[in-house]
Amino acid sequence: MNRLLAALLLAAPLAAQDARTIVDESQKRSRADSQRYEGTLEVIDSKRKVTTKKWIYERLGSAGESKAVLRFTAPAEVKGVALLIHNHPDRASDQWMWTPAVQRERRIAFQDRRTRFFGTDFTFEDLEERDVDRSSYKLLGEETLMGALCWKIESTPKAEAKSQYSRVTFWIRKDNYVLTQAECFGREKTDKLVRRIRYSDIEKVQGIFTPRMFEVRDEERESTTVMKVERLQYNTSMPAERFTLQALRRDQ
């Protein structure tokens, strides 16, 4: 999923001091040719009201040049709605949404990627993968987080990345290069903390350290989305044809 999610999905112990190298290594360790999982999302809003959604996520290709399809399976009202993402190493991804009821796909315009992803606390931007080179990194030091010693790294998106964030702080575990937390700071006015993502329940699946639980906290809306990753599989075979608009139209 997003570069953070993507990043956290890989892990390999390697001693590295340079911030960029650490991030690179972290990504490398989570690399897989394909990925499939079923996510259960719970959105808990400021009033403690909970809504649940489920999706199936499939990804083909490695970070930077991957294609992904996200298909909602629950609740009933949204079943069949799908999102197709084509990531590019050098530019923002292309995203299309398919709504079965009107038999229409719609392009998610680049301008809209800061908007929340359909009632979750992710934004469309959070869902795309980005090349490591599109940000610059600075090692801020080391910190213990959730009982593990982490590198604290500040990433600043380069201008051409046109990110909604002014900077993102990562915590990457020193022992297994797994990303455990990211704090995203907004661009508008003050660089205020707008979103915090925590990764937990880290398990080794097919040799890759993978968090099974995501927690996205939107600080502005005081809303939290918790996603459980289930039936995670790496490197299963998937036809490339599945990641096209035609396929989207066909297998609604």
Add this chain to the structure above:
Amino acid sequence: MIQLSNVTKEFDGKRTVRALQGVSLQIRKGEMVSLVGPSGSGKSTLLNLIGTLDKPTSGEITLDGQLLSGLTDDQLTQVRRDKIGFIFQFFNLLPSLSCLENVALPLHLRGWKKAKASERARELLTLVNLDHRIEHLPDELSGGERQRVAIARALSVYPPILLADEPTGNLDTHTGAEILSLVRDLHQRLGATVLMVTHDRSVAESCARTIILRDGQVVEDINREPRL
């Protein structure tokens, strides 16, 4: 001809003014009477009452045997039409009408045919020596001439009573005398009863009878032989 018994007239304003207080008097047919008195003594009021322009607060007025009390405005106008001719100090001619039309006006109001009214008006204007001014507008006449037109108008129906309110008051002495002699002349010729309000002593004394008013009451009633 004119009979007043105990006539009182009050004017209601911020404070009631009693202009006439229980005036009783009698003027016989054919008399020529002057009414004198200082300003505010009630002479004009008395004249207006007799002329039916106004109604007394109390008391009774009889004109030519007709009792005025209880008559409606239109009935009073009817009395005025038939019995009274007015001569005003300021002439009160209608500026847009010629002398002839001014004189014929009362006749028109009485519904006279135009030809007949004109004939009478001419006759009257001749009587007041204005036959050469018939088509002139009042503005084109001198004061004396205007008053003569006014007199002709007052005489239009040969009323038995002629009321004059300071007829010479707005004229110079010479013209005043002329007008006065005209009135006297007409009085003698037509035999009308004349009641004339005046300030002018000599005018007053030229009448056979002079009534003097003060503070709304008759203080003196002088009968004299008319001077000639």
Add this chain to the structure above:
Amino acid sequence: MMLLRLISWPYVRKHLLRALLTTAGIVLGVAVFVGMHTANQSVLYAFNRTVDRIAGATQLQVTAGEIGFSEDVLERVQAQPDVEVAVPVIEATVQTGIAGQGNLLVLGVDMTGDRSLRDYDLEKADDTIVDDPLVFIAQPDSIIVSRQFTERTGLKLNSKLTMQTMQGPRQFTIRGVMNSEGLASAFGGSLAVMDIYAAQLVFGRGRRFDRIDISLHPGIKVDDARRRLQSALGSGFEVDTPSSRGQQFEAVAQVYSMNATLTSIFALFIGLFLIYNTFSIAVTQRRNEIGILRALGASSGLVKRLFLAESAITGLIGSTIGIGVGILIARGLATYLGTFFAEVYGVGEKAQEVSADPKLLLSALFIGVGTSVVAGWLPARNAARVDPVKALQKGRVQVITEGESRLRRNLALLLLAGAVACATLGHVRIFFYSGYMLNVLAVLLLTPALCIWLGKALRPLLKWLRPVEGALAADSLLQSPRRTSGTVAALSLSVALVVGLGGIAKASYESIRSWMDAALSPDFFITGSETITQRSIRFPEELAGEFRKVPGVEEVQAVRTARILYSGTPVMLVAADLRSLAERVRLQVIEGDGATMYKRAERGEGVVLSDNFALLRKVKTGDVLELPAPDGMVKMPVLGVVLDYSDQNGTILMDRGAYKKYWGDPTVNAFRIYLNAGEDRAAMRQKLLDQFGGRTRLFIMTNAELKQYITNLTDQWFGLTYVQIFVAVLVAILGIVNTLTVSIADRKRELGVLQAVGGLRNQIRQTIWMEAIAIGVLGLAIGFALGAVHLYYILEVTRRDLAGMRLDYRYPFAIAATLIPVILGSALFSAIGPAETAVRGSLVEALEYE
């Protein structure tokens, strides 16, 4: 100031009624001026505010008339470097089927991105439900409505709401409620938001958008971006700010504005005469007082200034009242004008509050006071000329007007000559309007002379009626033309105004009626909405074929009407089957060859224009029109001009083939259906409804219903005219009351003398009554004549500058005839009061009256 209080105020207080009546003209003039313009501004303001609310943060909008454009334009727009956010929009007006709720403006927007442009201000409490755009988008029946709407209808979140769509009545689910601010407050909350792709489906847009809303990157100048976008997209598109929609509205409202301005000028003119009249008489009456002032050392300049100050104050009071009345009028008018919203949006919005522009009020005040001071000028000059010695001599009247009237007459003749000269140069606009002005002025200046002539002519008649009273009345008129002519002038202006307005209404009705008989020949008109002006719901073209197959249907004509911009003005494009139309409809041909022009237009060789288009846009046969189409300007030669009143701004008649070719839009607004002879219309209508009503939303109007509808629209248009007629008559009546009141006061002594020398009360009454009637007759006579001239000019104005309607000169005899009893009756009526005062007052006082 002291003088005003000591000298003027007691006089005014004594004649309070008269003073009030004097201001009547100013009051009405200012009231009409303020009322009309305030209403206009308020509606415009409300309109702009609505536009703003709907536009949100939109800085520029891309449109292509009402036709819309294909989806790929969106990406072209989004690719522009200036554009930060560009979102597509569809607007449609639907009926909700809820009694008393009227129409709902449905805004179709892209819920994935639009929120950066518009703040929907969704209710916090239901955040998670409403704010779940996923459900919203996944379910095409989702709509967001305003809180006001839910309050009015009792509907709640997740309630069902039935709306009329192109697919017939459909149920929608309320999945969001907007708080009643910003967007949701437009149209009093009669507004709903839905997903644009669902909207395309239910409103028959295919893969097209109506509009794209744009916000620019910070720091980019809107005007620069507009130019760059325009050149990038080509001339088939309009790139403009949201407020330009207001400008289009302004163009429509302008007609009303001009009309109202004309009326207020007339009313002020009338007011001018009323004031002139009253002041002239006041100067005569107060001669004595002026004499005393002068004797006490006041200079003639001071006296003049005193009177001018009085007239200024009169004007000030009149204007102030007028402004108040005007704002009241504005309230009513604003509602009335609000119907224009329906023309543009399909949903009427009232101006919530009428807010008057201080600048407007100030200018109204200025106009009112100015008029009053102008009116008081001559009387003030006369007052200054009063000779103190003569004035103090009792019983003498100083005549000061002799030279003036001759001067006036000469001036009038000069003006008349000027007017005639201008008439020969009438094709030049400035001369035309000057001629108009000169004509009116000349007649007004001639009024005193005319009064005398007519008065003399009238005398025998009056005398014949009542020998004594008639003659007296006529003489009274003749003796003081100055006193009378003011009223007569005011009265004749009113009459002329009424004749003009009535004439134009009559001519318009006749023209529209004969056009309707020629143009509206089908048995049925099938539309997608109850109002034919509503074009947001359209049919697929294929429906025509299906209608044709219905037994009993002889012919079907598919018509697409759309507003497009022709050099900045919204005009009506009518795309129809010209071959069939030419056979069925016989529009009067103004220019071009009636036999061939339709055939040529059918081959796409050009267009046929309506007469008003040709007149207003100044084009003629042979000219080439450039029309904005999606792929750039389409050049269409004008093949002919026909008489057609379909649209106020003009129509372009084009063959459907050409329209589809250049605009790529196969949809249809209306079908014109001809039945076989002898078919039962009611049965056929039912048959069509049964057959098609289930799957598509359609309304069937019969020929008679449509004609009635258009007649009603016309009535509505002229509703304002009737208001103006009413105002004009009212001013006329007030004018008569004023003059008679003044005139009786002026003649108190004269009337006293009449009574003293034996006039009966009835004679006095009848004299006054007859004088009043005589004034009425004079006013009518001059007014009818002036009206004839006025009508000529106003028809010309309508043709040249307002509606482009070629109207026949038809003197409105019926209205003129109605005016006779109205004016004479009100003259008589207004004489009753003064007459009674005259006969009931004290004779003694009257005789001493000075």
